[in-house]
Amino acid sequence: MSNALPSEGMDMVSRQLLRQLKDILGSDGLLSDPADLVGYAGDAAGGLPEVLPDVVVLPTQTEQISRILTLASAHRVPVYPRGAGTNLSGGVVPLEGGIVLCTVRMDRIRRLDPVDMYAVVEPGVVIEDLNRRAGEHGLLYPPDPGSVATATMGGSVAEGSGGLRGLKYGVTRDYVLGLEVVLADGRVVRVGGRTIKNVTGYDLVRLFVGSEGTLGVITEITVRLIPAPEASATFLATFDDLGRAGRAVADIVGAGVLPATLEIMDDYTLACVEEHAALGLPTDAAALLLIEVDGPRETVEIEAATVEEVCARAGARSVQRARDRAERDRLWAARRAALPALARRRPVTILEDITVPRSKVAEMLTFIREIAARYGLEIGTFGHAGDGNLHPTILVDEIDDRVEAAVRALVGRALALGGTLSGEHGIGMAKAPFLVEELGREGVALTSTIKRALDPLNILNPGKFPGRWRG
Amino acid sequence: MRYAGPGATAQAERCMRCGNCQAVCPVYREERLESGVARGRLAAIRRLQAGELEPDDALYKRVFKCTLCMACEAHCPSGVRTQTAFLGAREALADRTPLFKGLVCRVLQGGPGDTARALKAARLVQRAAFATLGRDHLRPRLPLGLFFRRIIPQVAPRPLTAGPEVYRPAGRPRARVAFFTGCMLNYVYARTGRAVVQVLVGLGFEVVVPRGQHCCGTPLLAAGKTGAARELARYNVTLFSEVRADLVVTACASCGGALRHGFSDLTGAEEARALAEIACDFAMLIADGRLSTGFRGAVTYHHPCHLIRGQGVSEEPVALLEGLGGAQYVASADADSCCGGGGTFSLEYYGLARRIGARKVSAALKAGARALVTECPACVMHLTDCVHLAGAPLEVLHLADLLTLEGESAGCLT
Numbered sequence A: 001m002s003n004a005l006p007s008e009g010m011d012m013v014s015r016q017l018l019r020q021l022k023d024i025l026g027s028d029g030l031l032s033d034p035a036d037l038v039g040y041a042g043d044a045a046g047g048l049p050e051v052l053p054d055v056v057v058l059p060t061q062t063e064q065i066s067r068i069l070t071l072a073s074a075h076r077v078p079v080y081p082r083g084a085g086t087n088l089s090g091g092v093v094p095l096e097g098g099i100v101l102c103t104v105r106m107d108r109i110r111r112l113d114p115v116d117m118y119a120v121v122e123p124g125v126v127i128e129d130l131n132r133r134a135g136e137h138g139l140l141y142p143p144d145p146g147s148v149a150t151a152t153m154g155g156s157v158a159e160g161s162g163g164l165r166g167l168k169y170g171v172t173r174d175y176v177l178g179l180e181v182v183l184a185d186g187r188v189v190r191v192g193g194r195t196i197k198n199v200t201g202y203d204l205v206r207l208f209v210g211s212e213g214t215l216g217v218i219t220e221i222t223v224r225l226i227p228a229p230e231a232s233a234t235f236l237a238t239f240d241d242l243g244r245a246g247r248a249v250a251d252i253v254g255a256g257v258l259p260a261t262l263e264i265m266d267d268y269t270l271a272c273v274e275e276h277a278a279l280g281l282p283t284d285a286a287a288l289l290l291i292e293v294d295g296p297r298e299t300v301e302i303e304a305a306t307v308e309e310v311c312a313r314a315g316a317r318s319v320q321r322a323r324d325r326a327e328r329d330r331l332w333a334a335r336r337a338a339l340p341a342l343a344r345r346r347p348v349t350i351l352e353d354i355t356v357p358r359s360k361v362a363e364m365l366t367f368i369r370e371i372a373a374r375y376g377l378e379i380g381t382f383g384h385a386g387d388g389n390l391h392p393t394i395l396v397d398e399i400d401d402r403v404e405a406a407v408r409a410l411v412g413r414a415l416a417l418g419g420t421l422s423g424e425h426g427i428g429m430a431k432a433p434f435l436v437e438e439l440g441r442e443g444v445a446l447t448s449t450i451k452r453a454l455d456p457l458n459i460l461n462p463g464k465f466p467g468r469w470r471g
Numbered sequence B: 001m002r003y004a005g006p007g008a009t010a011q012a013e014r015c016m017r018c019g020n021c022q023a024v025c026p027v028y029r030e031e032r033l034e035s036g037v038a039r040g041r042l043a044a045i046r047r048l049q050a051g052e053l054e055p056d057d058a059l060y061k062r063v064f065k066c067t068l069c070m071a072c073e074a075h076c077p078s079g080v081r082t083q084t085a086f087l088g089a090r091e092a093l094a095d096r097t098p099l100f101k102g103l104v105c106r107v108l109q110g111g112p113g114d115t116a117r118a119l120k121a122a123r124l125v126q127r128a129a130f131a132t133l134g135r136d137h138l139r140p141r142l143p144l145g146l147f148f149r150r151i152i153p154q155v156a157p158r159p160l161t162a163g164p165e166v167y168r169p170a171g172r173p174r175a176r177v178a179f180f181t182g183c184m185l186n187y188v189y190a191r192t193g194r195a196v197v198q199v200l201v202g203l204g205f206e207v208v209v210p211r212g213q214h215c216c217g218t219p220l221l222a223a224g225k226t227g228a229a230r231e232l233a234r235y236n237v238t239l240f241s242e243v244r245a246d247l248v249v250t251a252c253a254s255c256g257g258a259l260r261h262g263f264s265d266l267t268g269a270e271e272a273r274a275l276a277e278i279a280c281d282f283a284m285l286i287a288d289g290r291l292s293t294g295f296r297g298a299v300t301y302h303h304p305c306h307l308i309r310g311q312g313v314s315e316e317p318v319a320l321l322e323g324l325g326g327a328q329y330v331a332s333a334d335a336d337s338c339c340g341g342g343g344t345f346s347l348e349y350y351g352l353a354r355r356i357g358a359r360k361v362s363a364a365l366k367a368g369a370r371a372l373v374t375e376c377p378a379c380v381m382h383l384t385d386c387v388h389l390a391g392a393p394l395e396v397l398h399l400a401d402l403l404t405l406e407g408e409s410a411g412c413l414t
Helices: A015-025 A034-040 A062-075 A127-135 A153-159 A204-208 A242-254 A267-277 A297-313 A325-343 A358-375 A401-416 A432-454 B005-014 B026-031 B038-049 B057-063 B071-075 B082-092 B099-109 B112-129 B182-188 B190-202 B218-222 B226-241 B253-267 B270-278 B282-286 B315-322 B350-366 B377-390 B399-404
Strands: A055-057 A079-082 A099-102 A109-113 A118-121 A176-182 A188-192 A217-224 A231-239 A261-266 A287-295 A316-321 A348-351 A378-384 A389-396 B130-133 B137-140 B176-180 B206-208 B247-250 B279-281 B298-301 B371-374 B395-398
Touching: A015 A055, A015 A062, A034 A055, A034 B038, A034 B057, A062 A079, A062 A099, A062 A176, A062 A217, A079 A153, A079 A217, A109 A127, A118 A127, A127 A153, A153 A217, A176 A204, A188 A204, A231 A242, A231 A297, A231 A325, A242 A261, A242 A287, A242 A297, A242 A358, A261 A267, A261 A325, A261 A358, A267 A287, A267 A325, A267 A378, A287 A297, A287 A325, A297 A316, A325 A348, A325 A378, A325 A389, A358 A378, A358 A389, A358 A401, A389 A401, A401 A432, B005 B038, B005 B082, B026 B350, B038 B057, B038 B082, B057 B082, B071 B082, B082 B218, B099 B112, B099 B218, B099 B226, B112 B130, B112 B182, B137 B377, B176 B190, B176 B226, B182 B190, B182 B377, B190 B206, B190 B282, B190 B399, B218 B226, B218 B253, B226 B253, B226 B270, B247 B253, B247 B270, B247 B282, B253 B270, B253 B279, B253 B377, B270 B279, B279 B282, B282 B315, B282 B399, B298 B315, B350 B371, B350 B377, B371 B377, B371 B399, B377 B395, B395 B399
Parallel strands: A055 A099, A079 A099, B176 B206, B176 B247, B247 B279, B298 B371, B371 B395
Antiparallel strands: A109 A118, A118 A217, A176 A188, A176 A217, A231 A287, A231 A316, A261 A287, A261 A378, A348 A389, A378 A389, B130 B137
């Protein structure tokens, strides 16, 4: 190792441990040069500290992971599980150094059963690759976080990620039927199964979904697949008033239509997107809704008519329907560009993930505007309005007291409205300080009890929730 | 601003860490390492700039383990100009260049005379150590180890620029076209270079092959030797400005990119901008011609990175193949992904380059193609090797070769 770095890692990994890890993985499956380690110091979350691990391991089999965890337990060295590193909570940052355990090389689809409609995958399978294979059988794995083309199944299950289809199809946890997990001490357990119904014992599958690498390392995932919808219709509705857009969201669902996608974008985001991508969006509008209904062809036409009617009644300035695939892509381009367009405005992007009941979306949107004005902050909001999951995005040069006060206020209001502080990004480092506000002392204590039972030495993703990290 | 330069650092700072580049990076697809994809490489550049990483051999290996295919740049939602960042970092690491690559750079820097002499010597070595394979390629007489089983093209007996300087069509020429051959079509695939001339003359163009033209400098730029690349750019700009042609044509994607952007970026000269205005890709120039081939069977197309992303040429070559008399065009998956050649990339990371190329070969076979056509001699060289190693029933042809085939096959596999 020739590079000299300031000792950011904690030098948790001794020479002896390094040698033992090399025995398990071979030299190809282990990285310890600083030129490699710098790529594993953070994830896709902005404004959080980065820390270099001491070593990165890239196992290809469950058995290797079991041996790695046995070793890590014996040496009391932290292990930070990681997929593609596209998460938005700082969840994979190796805060205390040690080992980053990256599962991207376990990327086989072990089984896809079109009759029983399930797939068994390794954690490194990219979500979109699973869907490509499922599509060959006319099937679909619906959870689709923004990073489907890169995020891994292991990462998205561990984060319990959501996505654009949450309202109609649910989120990751609604599709996981069974898991193979390596526990902190190296034991391998299988939980759940492959049937839709299964109430044998505690629901340990759901315990691990969204556990953010704090309870075990997921090494195999069995997911439910559904028949892919036959047709879809996509709309872009423009509003002159944010509150009206929010009401349209509730009205569409109130009219008995569950759109596959029901996305909102405020005027600030709209202006940024237009400046960034020049898509010809109406920059004088107050909000846009991107709406997609899908299903059997006849049903889609009926629902499409309802959507157009409801939007018009709610006071939409215009409702535009995509006539073909190219137009659909153009309407979607605006939504896809939202975060990148916002992120390039200022050096630091703080992406929030509050979620409120659908009926409170309009109220929450108005409150976000108030907060932006009160603290003199630039905040662009976009998100999955249909399921109440909003991403107010704070853009600053550096994090200061105003930012913290604003985040606190947003989280407080979301909770007061019956919502949650994170809909789909997870707690990780970014939301850890607010955990107690939602769970309460007793809830945090119960969480800690579970953590201690499964990871008594606290070697799995230490420093995150439910640990001590306080920013 | 110590190492990678302000341009590179500014780009590295713009990265929002989303990791979307993973989806399109040919190197990441094989290795799944952060150090081998734009996000991780940009992180390394920021650390280099902050003085937290040394510009050592370990960093060299990671910064250069990239084909410069520009897929990440085309795909980046934040618009990070990754090429700028990577080339800046390469410049910072240029003094770590391994011996053989340094030698190649030295030869190219030396001017056309040196290059011609060096390649003459190389041809003698080739004749001693290699046996011919097909028309233009060679295989080692003593195949030891993977790298030494590699198929390489034969240095041409006479460079294209040693032939006539002006080729006139029958009748009044449509336009006077200067042919920027580039090293590969001049010294190595000179037969393909002549095919380019033949097609153009056949379509009524007067073709000038200016003597004294030299390397476009792309290999030097990619090696981090920006200063040397700038000198070559100035040299070529002056030489071609004096030709007084209506158009300058290239049939090598990298040379084309240099003419269209590289020369003016490097020199900032007015003449370079004027040259960029009249620079034209071979397929673009002949797109409306009546063309045919003696090849019989299905052909597919590989988009060279420096043509589709470097110059934005994507539809014309495909339209040309679709309308071609003789062969029929079939589309293959991921036709726009890198073949893994990447100039000296395939010398430094041969195993990786082969794995990347093998995907192109299987995609072409899956599409049912009998010939894989492309428009860059560097891609031809690498893909020919990959096809041979796979033992695949596939010909790799430069577009100009396809258009001048008269029933016979050019391939190395016959």
